[in-house]
Amino acid sequence: MAQITIKGVKKNYAKTAVIHGVDVNIEAGEFVVILGPSGCGKSTLLRMIAGLEEITEGEIAIGGTVVNKLEPRERGCAMVFQNYALYPHMTVRKNIGYALKVAKVPKAERDARVMKVAQSVSLEPFLDRRPGELSGGQRQRVAMARAMVREPKVFLFDEPFSNLDAKLRVAMRSEVRRLHRDLGVTSVFVTHDQIEAMTLADKLIIMNAGKVEQIGKPTEVYNNPASRFVADFIGSPAMNLFEGEFDAEGHFVHGAGGRMNVSQLNGVRQPGRKVVLGVRPEGVRRTGADTHGAIPAVVDYVEELGASRLIHADANGSRIVALDNDSAELKSGTPVHLSLADSALHLFSLEDGRRISH
Amino acid sequence: MIERSPFFDFITYLAMAFGALVVVIPFWITLVAGSQSLQEVSQVPISLLPSSHLFENLAAAWTRGDLGPKLINSFIVAIGVTVGKITLASLSAFAIVFFSFKARMICFWLIFITLMLPLEVRIVPTYSIAANALLPFQVILDTLGITGLVQAVSGVQIALNWNLLNSYTGLILPLVATATGTFLYRQFFMTIPDELVEASKMDGAHPLEFFFDVLLPLSRTNMLALATIMFVSSWNQYLWPLLITTDRANFGTVVMQLKALIPAQNGTPDWNVTMAGALIIMLPPLLVVAFMQRWFVRGLISRDK
Amino acid sequence: MERRAYYRNGWMPWLLLAPQLILVLVFFYWPTTQALYWAFSLEQPWGGGNTWVGFDNFLAIFRDREYWGTVLRSAFYAIVSTGLSMAVALTLAAFVDRSLKGTRIFQSIYVWPYAIAAPAAGVAFRFIFAPESGLIGSVNQIWPGIWDPATNGIHALAMVIVCHAWLGIGYNFIFFLAALQMIPRSISEAGAMDGARPFQRLIDLQLPLIAPTAFFLLIMNLISSFTDSFGLIDVMTEGGPIGQTEVMVYKIYFDGFKGLDYSGAAAQSIVLMLLVIGLTFVQFKWVERRVHYN
Numbered sequence: 001m002a003q004i005t006i007k008g009v010k011k012n013y014a015k016t017a018v019i020h021g022v023d024v025n026i027e028a029g030e031f032v033v034i035l036g037p038s039g040c041g042k043s044t045l046l047r048m049i050a051g052l053e054e055i056t057e058g059e060i061a062i063g064g065t066v067v068n069k070l071e072p073r074e075r076g077c078a079m080v081f082q083n084y085a086l087y088p089h090m091t092v093r094k095n096i097g098y099a100l101k102v103a104k105v106p107k108a109e110r111d112a113r114v115m116k117v118a119q120s121v122s123l124e125p126f127l128d129r130r131p132g133e134l135s136g137g138q139r140q141r142v143a144m145a146r147a148m149v150r151e152p153k154v155f156l157f158d159e160p161f162s163n164l165d166a167k168l169r170v171a172m173r174s175e176v177r178r179l180h181r182d183l184g185v186t187s188v189f190v191t192h193d194q195i196e197a198m199t200l201a202d203k204l205i206i207m208n209a210g211k212v213e214q215i216g217k218p219t220e221v222y223n224n225p226a227s228r229f230v231a232d233f234i235g236s237p238a239m240n241l242f243e244g245e246f247d248a249e250g251h252f253v254h255g256a257g258g259r260m261n262v263s264q265l266n267g268v269r270q271p272g273r274k275v276v277l278g279v280r281p282e283g284v285r286r287t288g289a290d291t292h293g294a295i296p297a298v299v300d301y302v303e304e305l306g307a308s309r310l311i312h313a314d315a316n317g318s319r320i321v322a323l324d325n326d327s328a329e330l331k332s333g334t335p336v337h338l339s340l341a342d343s344a345l346h347l348f349s350l351e352d353g354r355r356i357s358h
Numbered sequence: 359m360i361e362r363s364p365f366f367d368f369i370t371y372l373a374m375a376f377g378a379l380v381v382v383i384p385f386w387i388t389l390v391a392g393s394q395s396l397q398e399v400s401q402v403p404i405s406l407l408p409s410s411h412l413f414e415n416l417a418a419a420w421t422r423g424d425l426g427p428k429l430i431n432s433f434i435v436a437i438g439v440t441v442g443k444i445t446l447a448s449l450s451a452f453a454i455v456f457f458s459f460k461a462r463m464i465c466f467w468l469i470f471i472t473l474m475l476p477l478e479v480r481i482v483p484t485y486s487i488a489a490n491a492l493l494p495f496q497v498i499l500d501t502l503g504i505t506g507l508v509q510a511v512s513g514v515q516i517a518l519n520w521n522l523l524n525s526y527t528g529l530i531l532p533l534v535a536t537a538t539g540t541f542l543y544r545q546f547f548m549t550i551p552d553e554l555v556e557a558s559k560m561d562g563a564h565p566l567e568f569f570f571d572v573l574l575p576l577s578r579t580n581m582l583a584l585a586t587i588m589f590v591s592s593w594n595q596y597l598w599p600l601l602i603t604t605d606r607a608n609f610g611t612v613v614m615q616l617k618a619l620i621p622a623q624n625g626t627p628d629w630n631v632t633m634a635g636a637l638i639i640m641l642p643p644l645l646v647v648a649f650m651q652r653w654f655v656r657g658l659i660s661r662d663k
Numbered sequence: 664m665e666r667r668a669y670y671r672n673g674w675m676p677w678l679l680l681a682p683q684l685i686l687v688l689v690f691f692y693w694p695t696t697q698a699l700y701w702a703f704s705l706e707q708p709w710g711g712g713n714t715w716v717g718f719d720n721f722l723a724i725f726r727d728r729e730y731w732g733t734v735l736r737s738a739f740y741a742i743v744s745t746g747l748s749m750a751v752a753l754t755l756a757a758f759v760d761r762s763l764k765g766t767r768i769f770q771s772i773y774v775w776p777y778a779i780a781a782p783a784a785g786v787a788f789r790f791i792f793a794p795e796s797g798l799i800g801s802v803n804q805i806w807p808g809i810w811d812p813a814t815n816g817i818h819a820l821a822m823v824i825v826c827h828a829w830l831g832i833g834y835n836f837i838f839f840l841a842a843l844q845m846i847p848r849s850i851s852e853a854g855a856m857d858g859a860r861p862f863q864r865l866i867d868l869q870l871p872l873i874a875p876t877a878f879f880l881l882i883m884n885l886i887s888s889f890t891d892s893f894g895l896i897d898v899m900t901e902g903g904p905i906g907q908t909e910v911m912v913y914k915i916y917f918d919g920f921k922g923l924d925y926s927g928a929a930a931q932s933i934v935l936m937l938l939v940i941g942l943t944f945v946q947f948k949w950v951e952r953r954v955h956y957n
Binding site for chain 2: 669670672676679687701773779782788803841915920
Binding site: 047050051052071072073077078079081082083085086087088089098099102103146147150 | 551553554556557558559560561562563564567571572575576
């Protein structure tokens with residue numbers, strides 16, 4: 001167990017900067033997930049922690065030691081790779097034990113440790129097979145066992161489940177969660193799958209275009225997105241986002257002149273201020289025409305989810321999605337009225353996308 | 359096969375059989391003539407069926423061509439070249455593919471340009487270096503003034519001399535000094551996924567441990583292919599051994615003996631003995647190719663991509 | 664050829680490369696440079712220094728009618744043996760590519776010539792073509808003196824060329840077959856759906872698609888006809904009768920090692936090297952444009 005401190009870390013490839021200065025503190029024993037779209041620099045950051053990528057500028061410390069100049073083997077990290085990266089010519093036993101062999105751990109001890117780890121991920125029946133003879137899930141477990149056997153200070157996961165099918169992914173998720181609970185090792189997990197991120201993380205780091213957008217608990221990030229990017233990226237179905245401005249009466253004007261009554265945003269409604277208003281679909285409800293502040297809209301189509309449904313509608317030129325639990329038939333073109341839940345409104349500056357608190 | 363036409367199938371078999379005939383006839387004639395007596399082999403037209411004198415002809419060729427020691431020499435050279443090539447090629451390809459250093463591309467080209475000019479094309483100058491393989495270093499030392507310096511300081515004159523004429527080293531080294539194997543290994547190493555290298559780094563393995571524990575076992579097929587190609591090509595060398603061995607009795611290879619087996623212009627036309635000798639000389643590389651076909655075909659093709 | 668994962672150990676790559684680099688320096692770069700020096704100077708074979716003579720050595724060989732004869736003969740030899748060998752190999756590969764039952768046996772037989780030393784094949788073919796022996800020589804029984812490579816230069820050259828072509832069948836076959844098998848089946852099937860018969864498909868679809876391989880083989884064969892011809896000629900004709908089968912490599916050997924004219928031989932070597940480099944360069948340019956199936 002070790003804490004990881006990342007201070008002002010930058011990464012350039014030739015002349016292009018891919019990471020623009022990242023500051024993160026990871027507590028000992030914490031499970032941290034770095035989430036972001038592909039190409040945002042999340043894997044690069046992870047690989048810099050691992051020592052597989054040089055740090056252009058800044059400092060990474062593991063357990064209080066600055067590791068910038070250390071070889072991967074000297075950093076006490078173990079890594080699970082996206083494509084497993086198992087040695088194809090070695091048996092499962094040898095794959096798991098290779099790090100110990102390299103470290104010149106005596107054979108007897110090596111065998112015992114391999115066996116113990118193999119048991120903890122239910123791999124003993126497969127110890128003498130080669131990776132080619134295993135299923136995807138089994139290979140994934142070998143990759144994890146290989147990381148565990150060294151009893152590292154830090155676990156690094158680089159999109160480890162992206163090659164698995166949906167069902168296995170869920171199973172592996174709970175397995176990783178269980179292992180973390182049992183071993184308590186500091187873990188950094190990189191993914192682009194937000195559900196994976198939300199369910200695994202103690203702490204979530206959202207990255208975009210080489211910058212950290214937000215760091216926080218999953219619920220915090222979901223409920224209080226720090227930027228328009230995070231608001232848009234987290235949550236499925238995605239948050240409704242309307243670009244617009246406030247008029248003299250304090251109404252939010254959007255689309256083709258649609259107006260919304262957003263009195264709860266008191267204090268930030270300077271007339272003429274250009275903003276992005278965000279509301280999650282579950283914060284949009286169908287309501288009667290006489291409700292105060294109801295927004296008239298026209299149904300475009302309805303997406304059935306089984307237990308509930310999503311109403312895609314047009315409100316004066318702005319697309320709006322509402323989560324609906326009713327089952328009454330709604331045809332395309334039907335007029336409806338929608339209301340926004342008070343607590344669910346998010347406001348971002350149109351200029352830089354940062355959150356405007358209210 | 360898309361068409362199911364019996365007639366076209368028949369044509370196909372006919373053509374393939376004819377092709378096989380074209381390929382096999384020289385082998386067959388060699389075997390047939392090698393098994394006949396002097397009388398039988400001198401008949402016009404010759405019988406195309408083997409006779410019963412194969413072993414006495416083999417024995418005659420064996421003594422006439424002094425094939426025993428020459429076979430040993432050929433094996434030494436072929437195995438030396440093969441082993442040397444595999445060792446050097448895998449090491450240098452490892453350096454070129456997996457290491458990052460400033461002169462990497464220069465080294466790459468320095469080695470790969472040698473693919474362009476086969477030994478036969480530069481035979482005259484290469485021969486001259488064989489008289490003293492250390493000459494380039496002597497010249498370098500002389501030019502840098504080190505020779506003079508050492509002589510002034512210690513009174514010892516540096517005179518590097520290493521004559522390769524009539525030696526196994528001379529037969530082997532120039533054949534090792536080309537890029538064929540390096541290229542083959544490089545092609546293979548480039549298919550190794552990055553993540554395997556990284557996994558071994560995370561496992562704490564030293565580059566050499568990665569080389570011996572991961573790369574070499576993975577490139578076994580590649581090695582078999584290269585071994586076949588190198589064995590065949592070095593066994594079949596003719597011009598270079600001819601030049602470098604003036605002492606044929608001790609250092610001659612078996613392929614050089616072929617000419618000595620041919621009947622003299624006005625001597626007895628005992629082609630039966632000649633052909634029996636040719637049979638012995640052809641056999642080792644033919645066996646190697648026949649047994650290793652699966653691997654070496656793959657190696658040949660990937661070499662020249 | 665960039666990898667994402669590599670090592671950075673200052674001296675280690677040099678240690679790994681050292682053996683190969685030293686060998687290449689001693690046995691390739693040094694001699695090649697020296698050949699250049701010789702080609703532009705006149706050296707006495709038994710020492711006594713060299714004098715710089717500029718292009719004199721080249722002018723001397725270019726003025727030599729006999730040399731041009733050798734060059735033309737080499738070109739003829741190269742083109743005919745290459746064409747013959749590739750045509751046979753391609754035909755066989757096209758039939759083998761149909762993968763009928765039992766094809767594998769034929770396939771492995773066709774590879775055999777690759778294993779054979781040129782001089783060994785030379786001995787076998789010399790016997791097959793010997794005027795006094797009972798194979799091709801049998802025609803002399805019917806028409807006395809119609810076949811005699813020992814005195815007829817054209818016969819001798821034909822004999823050497825046929826043997827050279829035979830030697831190349833294995834190598835060419837391997838590459839043609841691999842190229843044909845790399846073409847996705849769906850292309851041939853689409854051709855068949857369009858109503859093209861097998862031969863038509865070979866001409867319209869397969870040949871254009873394997874053109875890069877064919878070109879690669881063409882160059883490799885041309886180069887090998889310069890380089891591998893020595894053993895063959897030395898065993899079969901020794902350049903005779905009266906120099907009528909003498910090709911460039913053989914003349915270099917003869918002038919350099921028998922005639923001890925190192926400067927002339929070096930100049931000839933340079934010409935040959937330039938030829939080979941030129942051919943290789945053309946091939947490199949072409950290889951970049953290879954067909955890729957995705």
